[in-house]
Amino acid sequence: xxxxxxxxxxxxxxxxxxxxxxxxxxxxxxxxxxxxxxxxxxxxxxxxxxxxxxxxxxxxxxxxxxxxxxxxxxxxxxxxxxxxxxxxxxxxxxxxxxxxxxxxxxxxxxxxxxxxxxxxxxxxxxxxxxxxxxxxxxxxxxxxxxxxxxxxxxxxxxxxxxxxxxxxxxxxxxxxxxxxxxxxxxxxxxxxxxxxxxxxxxxxxxxxxxxxxxxxxxxxxxxxxxxxxxxxxxxxxxxxxxxxxxxxxxxxxxxxxxxxxxxxxxxxxxxxxxxxxxxxxxxxxxxxxxxxxxxxxxxxxxxxxxxxxxxxxxxxxxxx
Amino acid sequence: xxxxxxxxxxxxxxxxxxxxxxxxxxxxxxxxxxxxxxxxxxxxxxxxxxxxxxxxxxxxxxxxxxxxxxxxxxxxxxxxxxxxxxxxxxxxxxxxxxxxxxxxxxxxxxxxxxxxxxxxxxxxxxxxxxxxxxxxxxxxxxxxxxxxxxxxxxxxxxxxxxxxxxxxxxxxxxxxxxxxxxxxxxxxxxxxxxxxxxxxxxxxxxxxxxxxxxxxxxxxxxxxxxxxxxxxxxxxxxxxxxxxxxxxxxxxxxxxxxxxxxxxxxxxxxxxxxxxxxxxxxxxxxxxxxxxxxxxxxxxxxxxxxxxxxxxxxxxxxxxxxxxxxxxxxxxxxxxxxxxxxxxxxxxxxxxxxxxxxxxxxxxxxxxxxxxxxxxxxxxxxxxxxxxxxxxxxxxxxxxxxxxxxxxxxxxxxxxxxxxxxxxxxxxxxxxxxxxxxxxxxxxxxxxxxxxxxxxxxxxxxxxxxxxxxxxxxxxxxxxxxxxxxxxxxxxxxxxxxxxxxxxxxxxxxxxxxxxxxxxxxxxxxxxxxxxxxxxxxxxxxxxxxxxxxxxxxxxxxxxxxxxxxxxxxxxxxxxxxxxxxxxxxxxxxxxxxxxxxxxxxxxxxxxxxxxxxxxxxxxxxxxxxxxxxxxxxxxxxxxxxxxxxx
Numbered sequence: 001x002x003x004x005x006x007x008x009x010x011x012x013x014x015x016x017x018x019x020x021x022x023x024x025x026x027x028x029x030x031x032x033x034x035x036x037x038x039x040x041x042x043x044x045x046x047x048x049x050x051x052x053x054x055x056x057x058x059x060x061x062x063x064x065x066x067x068x069x070x071x072x073x074x075x076x077x078x079x080x081x082x083x084x085x086x087x088x089x090x091x092x093x094x095x096x097x098x099x100x101x102x103x104x105x106x107x108x109x110x111x112x113x114x115x116x117x118x119x120x121x122x123x124x125x126x127x128x129x130x131x132x133x134x135x136x137x138x139x140x141x142x143x144x145x146x147x148x149x150x151x152x153x154x155x156x157x158x159x160x161x162x163x164x165x166x167x168x169x170x171x172x173x174x175x176x177x178x179x180x181x182x183x184x185x186x187x188x189x190x191x192x193x194x195x196x197x198x199x200x201x202x203x204x205x206x207x208x209x210x211x212x213x214x215x216x217x218x219x220x221x222x223x224x225x226x227x228x229x230x231x232x233x234x235x236x237x238x239x240x241x242x243x244x245x246x247x248x249x250x251x252x253x254x255x256x257x258x259x260x261x262x263x264x265x266x267x268x269x270x271x272x273x274x275x276x277x278x279x280x281x282x283x284x285x286x287x288x289x290x291x292x293x294x295x296x297x298x299x300x301x302x303x304x305x306x307x308x309x310x311x312x313x314x315x316x317x318x319x320x
Numbered sequence: 321x322x323x324x325x326x327x328x329x330x331x332x333x334x335x336x337x338x339x340x341x342x343x344x345x346x347x348x349x350x351x352x353x354x355x356x357x358x359x360x361x362x363x364x365x366x367x368x369x370x371x372x373x374x375x376x377x378x379x380x381x382x383x384x385x386x387x388x389x390x391x392x393x394x395x396x397x398x399x400x401x402x403x404x405x406x407x408x409x410x411x412x413x414x415x416x417x418x419x420x421x422x423x424x425x426x427x428x429x430x431x432x433x434x435x436x437x438x439x440x441x442x443x444x445x446x447x448x449x450x451x452x453x454x455x456x457x458x459x460x461x462x463x464x465x466x467x468x469x470x471x472x473x474x475x476x477x478x479x480x481x482x483x484x485x486x487x488x489x490x491x492x493x494x495x496x497x498x499x500x501x502x503x504x505x506x507x508x509x510x511x512x513x514x515x516x517x518x519x520x521x522x523x524x525x526x527x528x529x530x531x532x533x534x535x536x537x538x539x540x541x542x543x544x545x546x547x548x549x550x551x552x553x554x555x556x557x558x559x560x561x562x563x564x565x566x567x568x569x570x571x572x573x574x575x576x577x578x579x580x581x582x583x584x585x586x587x588x589x590x591x592x593x594x595x596x597x598x599x600x601x602x603x604x605x606x607x608x609x610x611x612x613x614x615x616x617x618x619x620x621x622x623x624x625x626x627x628x629x630x631x632x633x634x635x636x637x638x639x640x641x642x643x644x645x646x647x648x649x650x651x652x653x654x655x656x657x658x659x660x661x662x663x664x665x666x667x668x669x670x671x672x673x674x675x676x677x678x679x680x681x682x683x684x685x686x687x688x689x690x691x692x693x694x695x696x697x698x699x700x701x702x703x704x705x706x707x708x709x710x711x712x713x714x715x716x717x718x719x720x721x722x723x724x725x726x727x728x729x730x731x732x733x734x735x736x737x738x739x740x741x742x743x744x745x746x747x748x749x750x751x752x753x754x755x756x757x758x759x760x761x762x763x764x765x766x767x768x769x770x771x772x773x774x775x776x777x778x779x780x781x782x783x784x785x786x787x788x789x790x791x792x793x794x795x796x797x798x799x800x801x802x803x804x805x806x807x808x809x810x811x812x813x814x815x816x817x818x819x820x821x822x823x824x825x826x827x828x829x830x831x832x833x834x835x836x837x838x839x840x841x842x843x844x845x846x847x848x849x850x851x852x853x854x855x856x857x858x859x860x861x862x863x864x865x866x867x868x869x870x871x872x873x874x875x876x877x878x879x880x881x882x883x884x885x886x887x888x889x890x891x892x893x894x895x896x897x898x899x900x901x902x903x904x905x906x907x908x909x910x911x912x913x914x915x916x917x918x919x920x921x922x923x924x925x926x927x928x929x930x931x932x933x934x935x936x937x938x939x940x941x942x943x944x945x946x947x948x949x950x951x952x953x954x955x956x957x958x959x960x961x962x963x964x965x966x967x
Contacts, residue, residue, distance in 0.1 A: 055842055062851035064755050064866075066675045066682075070846060078835035082828070096831075099824050103705055107696040108832075110741065114695055117745055121872070124673065124754025125853040129872025132749065136742035137880040143738035144731040147708070151730060154712050160821040208854055219852060223843045296884045303731065310727065314715070 003256035004095070010255040010262070011085070011094040017266075018084040018241075022233035023047035025240065025277055032281035047233065051226045059222035062123035069122045073220070073227035076115035080234035083108040087241040088166055090265035093255040097163035102150045105162065106143070109194065109238070112231055113139060119228075120216025127208045131215025134292055138200060138212070141299035142190045148306035149190070152183040153246060155313055162245065170249040179316065182309035184247045189302035191239040193295065196232070198284040200295045210289070237273075240280075244272040321365060322374040325389055325434060328358050332427040339419040344411055347419055351408035351426060358430065359401025365394035369795040373436045373493065385443075386436035386491055391795035392562065396433045396547075396554045398792075399643055400426075402778065403546045403650040407539040409771035410654055412661075418455050418537060425451035425543065432551050438480040438490035441555065446473055448551060449519070452544055458535035465532040468518045468525065475515030476555065479508050483563060492563060499565035512559050513575055519552035522613055523583040524917045526606045530590065533602035534666075538657020541598060545605045546650040550642050553612060561620070561800060570624025570717060574725045576617030581729035583610030584736030586915075589889060591743035592881050593913050595874035597656045597666045600747050601649065604692060607740045608645040611707055612638045614733055618710045618726075623801070625717040630710060632797050632805045633816055637706030639793055644691065644699040644782060651688035651775035655681055658772065659751065663764040668750040668874040671761055673865075675752040680766045682752045684776035689748040691779045693741035697829035699779045702786035702814060704737060705823045709808075709816035739881070746877050754872070755865040762865065784825055786814055875911045886913055 027044040034041025061069050086100040086108075117136055120128035150160060156179075157165040157172070193200040196213030205211055208218070217228050245252070251268030253261035290298060331354045338346035369391045379385030389397070404426055411422065428451055431444030449469040456462040484490050486498035500508050514525065521529040529549075533541045560572070587606025594600045615638025622631035658681055660666040663674060675682035691700040711733060714726040756762040782789050787809035797805035808815050813825040850858060859866045878886075879894075886892030892913040899905040941949070 058843075059846040060849050061846045063848055064673060064676075064851060066753060068675070068753060074836045074839045075832075077839050078832050081835050081839075082831050085831075096827075098822060099827055099831075101821060101823055103708055104696060104823055104828060107694065107701055107705075108828075110693075111695050111832075114690070114693060114741070114745060118749055118753065121749035121753045123851045123853070124866065124871045125851055126856075126870045126872065127854055129749075129754075129877060132745075133872065133877045134880050136745060137884055140735055140738040140742060140881065140885070144734040147712075147730055147734035151712050151715075154821075155715055160709070160712065160816075218854060222846070224846075227839060227842070292880065293883050307727070307731070314723065 003093075006256040007093060007095045007097070010091045011096055013262075014089050014091065014094055015081070015085050017089065018234065018237055019081070021273070022084070022230065022237040023051055025237055025273060026233045028274065029236075029277050029281045029284075032278055033285055036281065036285040047229065051229055054226035054229070055223055057222035059220070059224045061224075062125070062219050064124055065122045065219070068118050069219070069224070072115040072119040072122075073224045073231070076112040076119075077227045077231040077234070079108045079111040079115070080231040080238065083112075083238045084234045084241070086162065087238055088163055088245050088252060089241055090269040091253045091255045091257070091262060092163050092166050092245075094163075097255075098161070100162040102153070102160045102162055102165075105238075105242075106146055106150075109235065110139070112235065113194075116213075116216050116228070116231075119220070123219045125219060127211065127215045127218055131212050134212045135216065138193050138295055138299070141296050141303070142193050145186050145190050145299060145302045145306050148303065148310055149183045149187045152179055152306065152309045152313055155310075155317075156180065162242075166245050166249050166252060169246065170252070177313075177316070179309040179313040180247070182305045182312070184243070186302040186306040186309065187243060187246070189299060189305075191243065193299060195236050195239055197280065199287050199290045199298055202289050210292075212292070240273050240276045241269075244269070244276060248272050321361065321370060321389060322372060322387060324357070324361050325387060326374070326376075328354050328361065329427060329430055329434075331357075332423045332430065335423040336420055339423055340416060342413070342416050342419060344413040344419060347422065348408055348411040351411065351423060352405045355401045355404035355408060355426065357401070358397055359405060361389070362394040362398035362401055363792070365389045366391055366398065366792045366795055369394075369799070373491075380439050383437065383439075383490065385440045387434050387440070388436035388492075389434055391799050392554070392557060393433050395639060395793065395796050396550060396642070397430065399550060399646040400429055400433060400547050403543060403646050403775070404429075406650055406654060406771050406775050407542045407546075410539045410657060410768050414537065418540075421451045421455040422540065425455070425540065427451075429543075429547055429551050433554055436492050438484060438492075438495070441558070442473070442477060442480065445476065445519075445551070445555065448548060449473065452536065452540065452548060455537060455540050456532060456535040457537075458531070461528070461531040461535040465528045468528045472515045472518035472525075472552070475511045475518070476559075479511035479515060479559060482508050482511065483559070492558070495563045496565070499563065499567070505564060505568065508564065509560065509572060512556060513579075516552045516556040517579060520549045520556075520609050520613070521583070521587075521606050522579045522609060523586050523606070524579075524920065526583060526587065527915060527917055527921065529606055530594065530599045530602045533605070533653075534596055534598035538653060538660065541602075542650045542653035542657070545602060545653055546646040549605060549609050550646060553609070553616070553642065556616065561616075566623065568620070568624060570621045570719055571721050572624065573617035573620030573622075574722055576613050576620065577722075577725050577729050578617075580610040580613030580615075580617055581732035581736070583607065584614065585610075585732045585739070586889070588736040588739035588743060589881070589885060590913075590915065592739060592746065593875075593878050593886060593890065593892070593911075595667050595669055597659075597668055597671075597747055597751065598653070600668070600743060601652050601656065604740055604743055605645075605649060607736050608641065608649070608692075610736065611704065611733065612641050612645070614638075614729060615641065615707045615710060618714055621714065621717055621719070621722045622710075625719060627716065628801050628804055629806060630713050630716065632801055633706060633713070633808045634710035635797060635800065636790055636793055636808055637703055637710050639796060640706060640786065640789055641700075641703035643789060644703045644779070647775050647778050647782065648688040648691040648700060651772060651779065652685060652692065654768065654771050654775070655685040655688065658768045659764075662767055663758075664760045665758070668747060670757055671751045672754045672757040672871070673752070674756075674761065674764065677762070678764055678766045680769050681772060684772040685752065686748060687776040687779050689744040691783065692744045694737055695741070696823075697783050697825050697832070699783035699786075702783055702789075702823070702825065706808060706814060706816070708733070708737075709821060713816070739885075742881070746874075750872070750874060750877060757865070757868060757871070759864075784829060786825060787811070790814070875909075879911070882911060882913065890914060890916070
């Protein structure tokens with residue numbers, strides 16, 4: 001009973017935390033990138049200020065648009081929020097832990113992507129449709145990599161439940177494995193593409209022809225745009241939290257561990273997220289954007305890495 | 321129960337009369353009532369399983385025709401009853417040949433699904449093929465369809481002949497008592513697989529599907545896609561899973577797994593390139609049949625390795641997908657038929673913006689398209705979750721050959737699922753969003769509401785309560801795996817195996833809706849203004865729906881994937897013809913793609929031609945040579961006979 005209550009409290013706290021943290025994380029990445037380029041950069045709270053400002057503004061909807069434009073941002077943001085609520089953060093064993101299936105997580109992120117693609121096509125404008133076509137094409141290359149990575153993790157942990165996976169990766173004496181490292185690299189590549197990050201898409205671009213994610217948002221405004229920004233920030237948080245839960249599972253507190261353990265878990269989680277966001281900013285500053293039609297090669301390399309991870313795992317466990 | 325089944329079959333046979341008189345209204349009411357009855361009967365047969373066999377008072381000269389409604393048959397007749405009922409609601413007055421074909425088509429499928437002997441099975445199977453062939457409009461497509469149907473039927477006939485060699489009878493009970501062994505079993509497998517693949521549209525025998533399905537009237541193509549290809553899969557289940565018995569090696573699943581995975585990717589990829597919405601749906605059927613075949617192959621592999629729990633998981637994923645795919649594909653085909661009737665086109669480039677004036681069609685089609693795209697919490701995600709879990713668990717079999725097959729299958733299936741989702745979004749987005757592409761589209765109105773709302777509601781319910789569907793499925797699993805078969809379902813959703821992987825539909829759906837509603841409280845209302853479109857100029861007054869060139873088109877939306885994946889796999893090519901400076905001729909951009917199996921078919925045609933030429937040379941032989949040839953043939957046959965007769 002006590003542990004159920006603690007799990008519920010931890011879950012509530014986690015949801016509140018991800019909502020607050022997600023835009024801050026985006027702000028942190030932007031700040032670090034600006035500093036690396038020699039600019040002062042906006043303060044870390046700038047995305048929150050933008051969202052607050054946009055939330056107060058009445059959206060202007062394109063004349064030919066349907067109810068999709070007005071409902072899709074809510075659905076995408078809800079799916080991203082649910083995904084963020086499922087990925088363990090400072091604690092594991094929270095109330096929603098039985099729900100945290102990796103395939104469901106992929107399904108929720110696909111829901112957000114689908115909502116965005118439909119919203120992009122809604123007004124019947126050229127760039128919205130182009131962005132939707134590109135985003136859906138990237139997904140076709142990202143999904144196989146994701147499934148192979150899930151396979152590697154499921155073979156090591158014996159389940160696709162994220163919470164169980166985290167505990168068994170931390171305590172199960174898995175140790176350092178080459179296949180896990182390969183899967184981590186492949187998953188990072190998927191995360192970069194799915195979040196519209198640098199080698200696949202430039203989040204700071206102003207040139208419509210090169211846009212993927214932003215092209216679908218060209219007609220969005222006001223409250224709707226705020227929800228889209230929030231959804232994108234939540235998805236970045238989901239991917240970084242997922243990477244840290246799977247490949248840096250240390251320091252995560254049990255949900256019924258009490259406030260001290262929670263504080264320690266929170267500190268390590270923030271440190272891990274910060275480190276990953278910093279690495280992302282450094283990586284984005286160091287690489288150039290790929291041509292749209294070169295992205296499959298990038299994801300193809302990730303697919304090879306993931307396949308290699310599966311093969312190594314077979315050999316090392318003597319299954320093949 | 322079997323008496324009621326006979327009544328349904330007799331009613332379908334009688335309905336040929338009003339069809340021959342051209343009474344479309346009677347046919348519509350009669351067919352929907354008969355099919356609703358069949359669905360109710362199937363649910364009853366699944367709730368109270370019975371293995372009774374009814375001998376009809378007629379049949380082939382050597383035995384009576386047998387009928388049975390065991391759980392496996394009942395699961396497929398449930399699909400037939402539901403989708404047949406919805407499709408029959410959209411029967412419109414048409415030429416008599418087409419009207420007569422419809423009840424015969426339904427009768428053939430029902431007969432094939434409920435047959436309890438090989439003769440009745442083949443009779444129903446061929447009646448189904450012929451009746452649907454008669455309803456095709458396009459002669460080229462009909463010929464190709466007939467070639468594949470004859471090939472498939474021939475393979476199945478030979479397989480049944482081999483099976484009955486042991487017992488001398490064609491009744492399923494007798495065949496089951498004497499399952500094939502050794503090389504006979506392998507020969508049966510090698511005959512059944514191409515026979516079934518030709519009818520189910522599994523790669524590489526899928527060529528007819530994207531041609532034949534668009535050539536049929538809307539309600540017929542709905543049934544061809546939703547049920548007819550599943551009847552072929554039922555024959556596979558009946559002959560390989562049921563009659564060949566449990567004592568088969570686990571490599572039996574490997575060809576199914578590989579063909580299924582290849583179909584999943586190829587079908588989904590082609591669905592992204594087509595511009596005819598029916599062809600898009602037909603290609604998506606290839607993809608989904610591939611997914612089901614992957615599940616069935618995995619089930620065979622797991623059973624061969626004596627792993628009942630994952631076998632039940634794979635089997636229930638495959639069978640649940642049979643039902644969900646049938647429902648959403650029926651819905652999508654019927655929706656396209658309604659759109660074609662009301663808006664005058666079924667090319668995605670001829671529609672657009674239909675959600676404004678056909679809201680019922682648009683929203684029900686969205687349910688179907690998102691189900692097909694495997695978006696939680698709709699029906700498609702539940703069955704694909706089970707299939708993917710089974711695929712992820714395939715490493716447990718520990719058999720080197722199946723490992724070798726399962727590795728590429730995973731990547732192919734995941735790519736196929738993602739591409740299939742993109743194809744469905746492309747179809748729905750181009751047809752229902754954006755601006756109308758013709759005045760007739762702008763004036764279209766909703767129609768055929770019942771035939772759309774009912775399957776959409778079923779897709780929603782089955783997505784939210786997959787455990788109910790799996791509960792109905794339990795007797796089928798028990799029939800195949802014995803009493804220890806467990807259904808991978810729990811109170812709130814689905815579970816996979818012992819390791820705690822679960823998909824809790826109801827909490828997830830509740831939270832998703834709750835979050836969306838909570839986010840909706842951030843504000844209401846909006847202003848409307850012309851689309852910004854990156855500052856593109858407002859269209860001139862003679863273009864009421866804006867400049868069509870600034871809206872994404874079907875081939876345009878397909879361009880990224882055609883360049884990324886279509887070039888190596890489908891030989892996709894693009895050509896731009898730009899007129900020179902000063903010329904007023906329009907610039908043309910042409911995109912083409914070809915299915916790789918066409919090349920194989922062309923090679924076959926060349927081989928046939930050269931054989932014909934060679935055989936033609938025999939006519940020029942002198943009488944001496946001709947007599948010598950006849951004598952040599954005689955001696956050869958006698959030698960073969962002597963060899964066979966030797967004890």
